[in-house]
Amino acid sequence: MTELDLVRDLAEKNSTKIVMLVADGLGGLPLEPGGRTELETAVTPNLDRLAARGTSGLSLPVLPGITPGSGPGHLGLFGYDPLTFKIGRGALEATGIGFELGPHDVAARGNFCTLDATGNITDRRAGRIPSAESVAVVAKLQAITIPGVETFVKPVKEHRFVVVFRGEGLDGRVADTDPQATGVPPLDPRPLDAAARKTAEVAQEFVRQARGILAGEPKANGMVLRGFAAKPALPSYEELYRLRAAAIAVYPMYKGLARLAGMTLVGQATSLAEQIATLEACWNDYDFFFLHFKYTDSTGEDGAFPEKVKRIEEFDAALPAIERLRPDVLIVTGDHSTPSRLRSHSWHPVPTLLVADTCRPDGLTTFGERDCLRGGFGIFPAKHLMLLAMAHAGRFGKYGA
């Protein structure tokens, strides 16, 4: 029996509320050997108080030593094994700009490139043309029509865009057209599996028409397609956990990831204060609330230790308003660590805290990486966090008699 089958079998409905607060990139590192991490430096009276009431631990997003992107990081937190459920590059790119993929869609990442007179690539990124220019070229590609499928072309940033084909019988197993080299022409979209023949033909027709449209462009006179992928088939929160799940996020990527899990996007918040107002406003309509806070990650990526500390303190200050709603289970975690010393995502386990009346005390009184190491959950796979959430919400029946 798989873990998800177990979840399906045991999940029960009741009236409890679960809040999962994801402070993106929460975990960190000290700047000096033996020093304090960002979280250990921050003054976090609310997190410390909650740590004393709840149970803490360190979650492993994928496996020890594996640094996840936002996709696998969030899949784990949502209870999907990130090694089993993969979000293809094209699907993630589409998701990241807020494009809602349907079950009959195949998405690919597009890069504009520069071709010479013989059709060979001279610049694989078309001189990184500015987004404003790129948007205009993308608009021209939107004129492409292919019989039997619906085609969407959406700008991303600079030379990057997304193509989505929608239609019956499409399949993501199509080879990249990017030769990963200059001095050669883009490749043809070839099927990697017989089931992807139609998709490859559709992509070939797209490439054919695009060639004509782009011919006169000064820089972006060519393009390559990469990472063809359908929407990953994630069982939804409703099906799996019997939870009505709401996502309250500011950025398209996280809204997209939540949609893949079947969560409902609620509100149009552009700040943490607005996110909390949204949470309050929709409190009676859902059982599970995913609230995403971006800035602990972006300050980490910027290498801005003091700014990350401030963002953690801002996050801490928002907790009492959430506690006033009296969630039955309140979770604070991150999708991965983003130590400002590394200026990037990392593999270090993520400080995680769950507060509920059924918590077994672990003796902690503060919340930080070193504390969590002594927490009651120990070091555990992030994909098991939802099991703990469901258990502490009284939403699981007993396994076996």
Next chain:
Amino acid sequence: MTELDLVRDLAEKNSTKIVMLVADGLGGLPLEPGGRTELETAVTPNLDRLAARGTSGLSLPVLPGITPGSGPGHLGLFGYDPLTFKIGRGALEATGIGFELGPHDVAARGNFCTLDATGNITDRRAGRIPSAESVAVVAKLQAITIPGVETFVKPVKEHRFVVVFRGEGLDGRVADTDPQATGVPPLDPRPLDAAARKTAEVAQEFVRQARGILAGEPKANGMVLRGFAAKPALPSYEELYRLRAAAIAVYPMYKGLARLAGMTLVGQATSLAEQIATLEACWNDYDFFFLHFKYTDSTGEDGAFPEKVKRIEEFDAALPAIERLRPDVLIVTGDHSTPSRLRSHSWHPVPTLLVADTCRPDGLTTFGERDCLRGGFGIFPAKHLMLLAMAHAGRFGKYGA
């Protein structure tokens, strides 16, 4: 290579003795936030002394957040992954009353029900007729004979009984006949797989004959069958671990679970003192001894915190007599937690202790949930406890050269 294949490959015989003491439902919760659990409250000089000598940890019966019944809880302790090896409802019910299932048996749970003149169910539990009445009706059903199979009908409690069919070619995949509703007749036993056709026919014949026999009963004039299941195919302790294993339990359920693993039931003990006398009496005849103590669970289920504390102290007081036998490996654990605050089994990890001369000290001097969190085994899957038992008994060869 599966974990059990590894065990088979590495297991070696020697003259060591392993004792596994299972205090059912051992783990608990404090009544007040930050307070002490039952185990932390109990005065346990022997457990504390053993914790100082041995290695402690917290075992996870199935997965984080998953609350097991006694079946999966014990399978894990015995080294069988409770998600791989499942005991079907019928097989567990038969096991629970001490019926020893054979390899050609299919068991089902029976419920007497009340039917109206048209054959529709009016009471799915036949007014919960008292056991004494039920036993008499069960005795009548024992007259049923079906060509080609042997049939056993055994009373359980009130309106519940067990039917076991024994014969070649039987298969548990037969649908329940309980419609889970009143105002409709019981369903027919249908095969859920072609392999179960014969079993379904046997069950149909049983139902047909039972209808005639029950027709005159005032309340129990009908019955439904549920949870058809064969004996789970567990490799035995002898085959897997090369251990001659004895089970010393008071209650039928735990005797039955031990028999499923191929242990020999020893003695007729009805108390902990008698269990220890049995252990002493059979000490030379076995390598492994499973001793089950029920009352830490039943007091937890009753919500009786002080009584659970007393039962833990009673259990602690019995330890010196067991130590006098000088087991090479002495284990104290539980099959799950039963916090008296929750009055039920729970998912919280279980305090576990292993004492052997080869233990690496973990610095603990007392035995409780918070101590075990800092124990040398950390938080670990219960199914790995037998690996540790075998290792500390010097019964495992090296894996690879």
